[in-house]
Amino acid sequence: xTGLKFDDxxxxxxxTPRQIRYLIAEGFVPSATGGRTYATxxxxxxxxxxxxxxxxxxxxxxxxxxxxxxxxEGIPVPIADGLTLVIxxxxxxxxxxxxxxxxxxxxxxxxxxxxxxxxxxxxxxx
Amino acid sequence: MMTASMLLVDPLAAFFRTxxxxxRPLTLDSTHVDITLLPxxxxxxxxxxxTNTSDQRIEAVLTLPPLAPEEVVxxxxxxxxxxQYDATxxxxxxxxxxxxxxxxxxxxxxxxxxxKHDIPIISVAGIEPGYEVEIQIWSVKPLxxxxxxxxxxxxxxxxRHDFVVSGLLDADAPxxxxxxxxxTLAVHAPDLQxxxxxxxxxxxxxxxxxxxxxxxAPVQLExxxxxxxxxxxxxxxxxxxxxxxxxxxRGTETFRHPMNPEGILSSDRSDWIFGVMATRHxxxxxxxxxxxxxxxxxxxxxxxxxxxxxxxxxxxxxxEAVRRTANILSRKTSLxxxxxxxxxxxxxxxxxxxxxxxxxxxxxxxxxPEPVGLEPFDYETxxxxxxxxxxxxxxxxxxxxxxxxxxxxxxxxxxLPWLVAAVAMLILSGIFQLLGNALPPRLLGLxxxxxxxxxxxxxxxxxxxxxxxxxxxxxxxPWIAALIAGPLLDDRTYGGAPPxxxxxxxxxxxxxxSAVLPLAMMPFMRGARHFTLALGIFNFAxxxxxxxxxxxxxxxx
Numbered sequence: 001x002t003g004l005k006f007d008d009x010x011x012x013x014x015x016t017p018r019q020i021r022y023l024i025a026e027g028f029v030p031s032a033t034g035g036r037t038y039a040t041x042x043x044x045x046x047x048x049x050x051x052x053x054x055x056x057x058x059x060x061x062x063x064x065x066x067x068x069x070x071x072x073e074g075i076p077v078p079i080a081d082g083l084t085l086v087i088x089x090x091x092x093x094x095x096x097x098x099x100x101x102x103x104x105x106x107x108x109x110x111x112x113x114x115x116x117x118x119x120x121x122x123x124x125x126x
Numbered sequence: 127m128m129t130a131s132m133l134l135v136d137p138l139a140a141f142f143r144t145x146x147x148x149x150r151p152l153t154l155d156s157t158h159v160d161i162t163l164l165p166x167x168x169x170x171x172x173x174x175x176x177t178n179t180s181d182q183r184i185e186a187v188l189t190l191p192p193l194a195p196e197e198v199v200x201x202x203x204x205x206x207x208x209x210q211y212d213a214t215x216x217x218x219x220x221x222x223x224x225x226x227x228x229x230x231x232x233x234x235x236x237x238x239x240x241x242k243h244d245i246p247i248i249s250v251a252g253i254e255p256g257y258e259v260e261i262q263i264w265s266v267k268p269l270x271x272x273x274x275x276x277x278x279x280x281x282x283x284x285x286r287h288d289f290v291v292s293g294l295l296d297a298d299a300p301x302x303x304x305x306x307x308x309x310t311l312a313v314h315a316p317d318l319q320x321x322x323x324x325x326x327x328x329x330x331x332x333x334x335x336x337x338x339x340x341x342x343a344p345v346q347l348e349x350x351x352x353x354x355x356x357x358x359x360x361x362x363x364x365x366x367x368x369x370x371x372x373x374x375x376r377g378t379e380t381f382r383h384p385m386n387p388e389g390i391l392s393s394d395r396s397d398w399i400f401g402v403m404a405t406r407h408x409x410x411x412x413x414x415x416x417x418x419x420x421x422x423x424x425x426x427x428x429x430x431x432x433x434x435x436x437x438x439x440x441x442x443x444x445x446e447a448v449r450r451t452a453n454i455l456s457r458k459t460s461l462x463x464x465x466x467x468x469x470x471x472x473x474x475x476x477x478x479x480x481x482x483x484x485x486x487x488x489x490x491x492x493x494x495p496e497p498v499g500l501e502p503f504d505y506e507t508x509x510x511x512x513x514x515x516x517x518x519x520x521x522x523x524x525x526x527x528x529x530x531x532x533x534x535x536x537x538x539x540x541x542l543p544w545l546v547a548a549v550a551m552l553i554l555s556g557i558f559q560l561l562g563n564a565l566p567p568r569l570l571g572l573x574x575x576x577x578x579x580x581x582x583x584x585x586x587x588x589x590x591x592x593x594x595x596x597x598x599x600x601x602x603x604p605w606i607a608a609l610i611a612g613p614l615l616d617d618r619t620y621g622g623a624p625p626x627x628x629x630x631x632x633x634x635x636x637x638x639x640s641a642v643l644p645l646a647m648m649p650f651m652r653g654a655r656h657f658t659l660a661l662g663i664f665n666f667a668x669x670x671x672x673x674x675x676x677x678x679x680x681x682x683x
Contacts, residue, residue, distance in 0.1 A: 006230050017226040018249070018477070021185065022297030025477040026149050032474070039230075039474065062296055 004041040006032070013049045020049065028052045028065065050093030083109070151301045151481035152176055152186055155258075156308040157283055157341055162424060163315040163349060165357040166269050166374035166410055168279050169427040174261045176480060178253045185229060185251035186259065188480035189300040191282040191289075193244040194267050196405050199455040200430030201264035202238045204250055204463070207257035213238055213461035215450050221460035225249065229475060234465035238263075240457050241298055243291055251475050252465065266427040269349065269357065271374070271407040277357045281345040283309065284483040303481035309341035317355030321348040342483040365393045368421040370414040370428040374407070381413045385438055399439040399448060401432030410435075416443065416451060430454055546599055547577045550606075557610055594654040597647060601661050604640035605669035608633055612676035630680060633673040640669035 001012075010017055023029040029048040032039035055065045058077060068075050074086040085105065153176065160171040178184050193199065202213040213236055216224070221237055228235035234252030241247055246263075253259055269277035287302045313320055313331045322329040324346035325339050331347075339345065351357050359378040363369035373379045382389030385400055397415045414428035415421045416439065421429070433452035436445045455461050551573065611632050644662025651658045 016295060016297070017229075018187070019295045019297040021229070021474075021477040022187075022295075022479075056296070 001046065002040070002042045004045070006039060006041065009041045009045055009049070012046055013053070015049055015053065023049060023052055026062070026066070028062075028069070047093050047095075051089065054092050083113075149478070151303060151479040152179070152184075153303050153305050153481055154307045154341075154483070156310075158309070158336070159281060159283070159311045159339075159345055161279065161281070161311070161313045161315075161345075161347070162427075163269075163279075163313070163318055163320070163347075164266075164360045164372060164424055164427065165277060165318070165349070165351075166271070167266050167360070167372055167412075167427070167431060168269055169264070169266050169424055170279075170281055171265075172263050172281070172283070174263075175258065177258050178255055180476070180478065181255050183255065183475045184253050185249060185475040185477045186253060186480045187297065187477060188248045188250075188261070188482075189241075189298060190246045190248070190263075190482070191285050191300070193240070193246060193265070194280070196403050196410075196434075197265050197267035198430045198434045199238075199246065199263060199265045199461075200426060200453050201262070202236070202248070202455075202461045203262040203264075204236050205258075205260040205262075206234070206250065206253055207259075211236055211463045213463045215453055215455075215459045216462050218456075218458055218460045221462040224464050225251075225462060228464045232474060234463075236463040237460060238455060238462070239460040240455060241291075242293060244457075245291060245294070245298075245300075246455070247298055253475070264427070266431050268374075268403070268405045268407070268410055271357075275350055275357070277349040279345075279347040279349065282485075283344060284342045284485040287484045297477070297479075301479040301481045302484040304484050305481075306483060307341055309339045310336040311339045311345055312336040313347065315349065317352050318357070319350045319352055322346070323348055340486075342486045344485075362422045362424065364413060365391045365395070367395050367397055368415045368417075368425060369395075370412070370422060370425050370432075372410065372412045372428060372431070374410050376409075376411075379411055379413075383413070383438070383440075386411075396440045399429070399432050399443065400437050401435035402437055403431065403435035416448065418451070426452075543581055543595060546596075547581060551577065554606075554610075594651050594658070597650060598654070598658065598661060600647065601640075601643060601658070601665045604636045604643065605665055605672055608636040608640075608669050608672040608676070611636070612672060613679045614672060614675055630677055633676050637666075637669050637673045640666045 004012070006017070006020075009020060013020070015023075020029065024031055029045055029052070032041055032045075034040050051069075052065060055068070055075065056062075060068070060075075069089045074088055075092060077085045077087060079085050155175045155177055157175075158173040160173070162169040174188070176186070178186070204211050204213070211234075218239055222239065225235045225237040229251045232252070235249075236251070237249045239247055248261060248263075250259060250261070267279075269279055271277055285300045285302050287304075289300055289302070291299070311322070312334055313322075314334050315331070320331045322331055322337075322339075322345070325343050328348075329337070331337070349357060356378075358375040359371075359373045361369070361371040361380065364371040364381045371379065371381050377388075379386050380389050380391045381398075382392045383398070383400055385402075397417050398413050399416045400411070400413050403410050403412075410431070412428050412432040412435070414432040415425050416429060416433075430452045433445075433448045433454055436443075436448050439448070449456070449459065453461065554573065555570075612629065640662075644658055644665075647658055647662075648655055
């Protein structure tokens with residue numbers, strides 16, 4: 001998506017215009033390109049708004065979101081007792097092959113947490 | 127190549143960084159509170175001033191503490207760089223939509239709305255760098271009554287730093303700062319003894335002169351009546367046009383009307399409205415004038431309160447219309463000012479939150495500064511309201527939304543309209559010459575007159591409509607072409623012979639073009655869309671007239 005108008009951005013993200021202006025002013029979302037007359041937005045803006053929205057819904061306050069995004073160390077998301085998923089800020093709200101990544105994460109968790117090694121790995125170990 | 131996704135080091139490290147701060151909020155320069163006690167009500171005017179200290183054009187957003195129960199806000203006046211704006215009521219959704227659109231277009235725009243839990247929020251957009259802004263909020267609210275002979279008034283000026291309202295967006299949430307600013311208080315309380323509390327030792331207020339107060343602590347007044355005074359009843363020329371009366375004790379109300387037949391004052395005044403508000407301490411009944419002209423002092427406040435609890439009036443009135451006339455802020459109605467179109471800044475204003483002072487915790491309020499009387503200063507108290515009006519500018523050093531940069535855009539091509547008119551006349555004459563007939567002198571004269579009238583009616587140089595003029599000229603081409611390509615200017619009428627086969631389809635095609643052309647031009651006519659639509663409809667009517675006339679001539683049967 002490119003060449004979006006401000007109204008399109010509001011419609012796609014479902015966020016109020018004032019909240020979007022706030023996110024732009026605070027640096028959570030980049031400014032429009034093209035100045036006032038030809039202000040346009042793109043995927044980058046949609047993703048940035050969704051990322052902020054997801055992180056807020058996870059309970060992070062704005063200051064913490066700013067730190068996480070600017071530090072780029074990753075966003076820690078508690079999954080279960082003793083298990084925290086760390087996600088790169090760029091991935092949040094971006095879409096893409098979410099199901100594939102989720103499957104890999106699930107496989108890795110299962111591999112790490114299950115009681116014994118599976119048959120293939122047992123053979124490899126021998 | 128390393129990507130951002132691979133930079134996963136320590137997920138908690140970010141929380142230990144302190145150097146990354148957000149956009150600092152704007153802070154207030156001063157706050158002045160002007161209270162007029164009208165028992166059992168109080169009119170409260172809070173005037174906040176701040177300056178755009180940034181180097182950008184901004185939208186300042188201030189979230190205030192929640193309104194008190196039964197508090198009625200009835201006026202917002204904003205002064206930006208010396209130009210004053212009165213906000214007027216609009217439907218809340220429409221006001222917000224218009225406000226957002228105006229900001230996107232770079233216009234000056236002011237919006238005062240109520241969020242959930244009666245939290246007021248003000249957005250003032252289009253503040254140039256260095257401009258001073260003053261926000262006046264007028265409200266009326268009941269006094270607290272714990273005992274018969276004591277009334278209390280509480281006016282919060284600050285907010286707790288951890289004040290959180292669930293469901294409020296970050297853009298709407300209140301922001302606080304530990305920085306202090308100058309704050310003053312003036313109280314007008316005839317026949318009442320007033321003591322200021324909550325600001326150190328109790329401080330008796332004996333005159334209307336302003337005193338300094340702590341902006342981080344709320345204003346708390348204790349009010350007791352002097353001999354002859356009352357905290358249950360207040361009236362001002364109630365038997366005369368424009369007068370008012372308010373009471374919290376049945377039996378003290380004097381004006382006679384259908385809901386109070388026991389009143390002793392009868393009058394033939396036809397301007398009154400009557401309202402009843404239920405408070406925690408009983409009913410408050412108000413009779414006030416509805417019109418905006420010729421009303422007594424403080425009648426606006428009384429009208430707002432009466433309109434909020436509207437019951438009846440001397441003449442039949444719609445409650446919604448009464449509330450609109452009284453300029454009341456509510457969840458359904460916001461107060462707004464939307465600036466007119468004009469030369470605009472190139473950039474969309476940057477939003478900046480405006481911070482309230484952080485409310486002192488109980489433990490910190492041990493030794494607050496003692497209130498002190500100030501020398502009279504030249505601050506203009508807002509007690510004497512100017513005449514009410516629709517949105518207006520009392521002063522206009524710079525037109526709202528005007529471009530003030532040194533490189534202000536001067537309209538180019540001043541002679542373009544004359545040049546276009548001359549070329550059009552030449553082309554028209556040439557067409558007639560090609561057709562073998564000279565342009566009839568009477569038609570020529572008529573066209574010259576039309577052209578001169580059109581040029582005289584051209585919009586002002588600085589309006590966007592004028593800048594779009596070269597494109598607007600396109601709109602007239604369909605009907606001119608229909609005129610030229612039709613039989614109306616041809617006196618031969620083909621001598622009974624069948625007309626050329628292309629003529630009627632061409633006429634119909636031009637009619638279709640005249641309908642579609644203004645719509646197709648809309649995306650390019652920012653700032654002149656209404657004018658384009660009006661001109662498009664006018665041209666469509668002309669083309670339809672020419673087309674229908676032509677077809678009737680060509681097909682007389």
